[in-house]
Amino acid sequence: MICQECNQRPATLHFTKVVNGEKAEFHLCEKCAQEKGELFMLGSGSGFSINNLLAGLLNIQPAFQESGQDPFQQEKVLQCEQCSLTFQQFIKVGRFGCANCYETFKDQLNPILRRLHSGNSSHSGKIPARIGGTIHLRRNIDDLKINLKEMIAKEEFERAAELRDEIRKLEKQLNADQKGGE
């Protein structure tokens, strides 16, 4: 059967919907069902929210742990020291309890973030001016170092020397800043 929405792909989802006693049959492919998906989910009032979706996504991990149960290994409950949220609780609600949770669940977090943000797991946007402190400076230095390598590879030594001096200058500044901050 062909999907009634796009008339191209094969229909994989078949269901009947009754509204005010009127019956309607639907045969959709996955793609079109996804498009119409919200309509049906919301219409049935099942409360199919991003929370549930997220919880489902996160749940992949404990499933692994359970299957690989080792009777000699005591189960360690991963819990945030600051707000006492456990990883299990986090999976249920899909919300962290405090900033420290990100540190506590660091090892579990990376795959989750990658899944949520199309493969990205590190921030490359704004850095807050005040508490960002030396981050700006360090990023700057990292960028220059990459530039420096490129210049050396291209054998543009004059430009490379300039970059080297600039890096030295910034590193000095960074050291001073860090000492001043301590």
Added chain:
Amino acid sequence: MSLERFMNQAISSWMSAEGPDSDIVLSSRIRLARNIKQYKFPTLFSNEEAEAVIEKIKARVEHSSFSKLGEMELLLMDRLQPLQKRVLMEKHLISPHLAENSTHGACLLSENEEVSIMINEEDHIRIQCLFPGFQLSEALSMANEIDDWLEEEADYAFDENIGFLTSCPTNVGTGLRASVMMHLPGLVLTQQMNRIIPAINQLGLVVRGIYGEGSEALGNIFQVSNQITLGKSEEDIAEDLKSVVSQLISQERSAREALAKTSNIQLEDRVFRSYGILSNSRIIESKEAAQCLSDVRLGIDMQYIENISKNILNELMILTQPGFLQQYAGGPLRPHERDIRRASLIRERLKMEDQELGG
């Protein structure tokens, strides 16, 4: 209260002012999610912490107001009537979550309602800038300035590697949600949306109808927004969204041109039928009203109708929501009564157009 006075109070600048490309883009919105390091996130924080967050923001405003915003008003959710909250929600100034489920939720609102800072929503701070027309970069730079201003006094929860820490991992990184509200009747009439939506989804952006549920977009109004908040800079996120929106604008324009060429009289007929319904009906459901308003707005944009202001769609889509109708009526209304109210409000609004022309 007269409709005119009611409207003067009800209309935010994003609904009435004219912005760039405002024939298609109704509004542009930027939202930044921020948390204060020392307090637990709103899902787990104590009452004391919640109050402390509000105090902190209050102190910031009292210390040195942000000159660009003028007078800011602090609204405490606990003190508002359910209907008042509903009206703020329908104006997109607060979220349903803040109105209904927050503990010590509050909102700091700028005079022209372009800026609203939600406090103790899902995150401690959510800065929202809502501008008329296609002004994403302008909204972003305004949000950034407010962010810097707040940061002077609040220690943000920030991690060098994963950026701004948010309650929900879907917002971590930039904490930025950029969205654009678009009126796309041409693409709907030419049945192109089903093709366009999946294509846009593949770019990490989301398209959805903001009124109505699921794939059905009431009034042909769609919202396009970014999904990914981590790994791209704020400017890149905004630029990506802008380029997709620009393409949608040009596709919508060519769809309208094509419609005018191939089915001019049918389209004109549709527009004027809808105009007839709006100016004469005595009972109208929100769905029908939305469709007719969309047709009339399209008619205005395509110059079939010349003597009605363009804001009519933006304004009436908001003013005919249940909360607004009840506020205008001065009390609760049953759904059937709302449909009657809606019809009379729309008729009265259209009459105002005639008077303005006459006078």
